[in-house]
Amino acid sequence: MASLKEMRNRISSVKATQKITKAMQMVAAAKLRRSQDAAQNARPYAERMASVIANLASGVSGDGAPKLLAGTGSDQRHLIVVAAADRGLAGGFTTSIVRAARERIGKLIAEGKDVKIITIGKKALPPLRRLYPDRIIESYDLSAQRNLTLSAAQPIAEKIIELYEAGQTDVVTLYFSRFKSVVTQIPTGQQLIPAQVAGGGAPADLGGAAYEYEPSEEGILETLLPRNITVQIFSALLENMAGFYASQMSAMDNATRNAGDMISALTVQYNRTRQAQITKELIEIISGAEAL
Helix, strand or coil, X not given: CCCHHHHHHHHHHHHHHHHHHHHHHHHHHHHHHHHHHHHHHHHXXXXXXXXXXXXXXXXXXXXXXXXXXXXXXXXXXXXXXXXXXXXXXXXXXXXXXXXXXXXXXXXXXXXXXXXXEEEECCCCHHHHHHHCCCCEEEEECCCCCCCCCHHHHHHHHHHHHHHHHCCCCCEEEEEEEEECXXXXXXXXXXEEECCCCCCCCCCCCCCCCCCCXXXXXXXXXXXXXXXXXXXXXXXXXXXXXHHHXXXXXXXXXXXXXXXXXXXXXXXXXXXXXXXXXXXXXXXXXXXXXXXX
């Protein structure tokens, strides 16, 4: 059985841990508000761009369609982009994203597809590197980014487009966590290439008017489609950030509660041990006095 001093030290240690988890919970709650607003403010822009692309794509078909929209005509080579957290202590946030991506990767490999992987975030790399070390071609660490901007997503989008134009991939899918509420984040797989316009947004209501585009729809799409990839990646990173802080806040709240329960249990054990020791000393004193 532990001595009273060891038990006091352990109670002090758990109390110190409780203070840390409580502080982290408060910091995560403060950052969650800003991240949630940023993610929600980015959604209308991404949705509107998808709507514009859907409207333009409705007038483009055949050989004139941009390659990013029409695809290569094959689905043999897949690029899976996995965006997760740069830090831990957020429960199963990263695990849920990696699990969804891993299920897709396993299915594609079983079908004989050629799969390559790009990871975004420090925590996404280790679990995927253990399983698919030869399939990871690039890894991005955004931990140095104090505030996410569109420039953070730009090099990732450029790398994806470079691989696609070089003929190294036919289909590109992005995996991230879509923020729904503080307690709910949904692991999501979104196809970036070929661009999906049917479900990405409804064509704009023209009110019966006819529009002529200058330059042509094809020319506008050639400019918008690469930019849309950057926007979709940036939107996913913002969704991830909001989901990360929500998960971290919940995890630290649970840790704080668990620390409180442990302190209560240790305090009861300490008091019982102390009382037993006092009782034993009294018995020894009384026995000694009676012997005299």
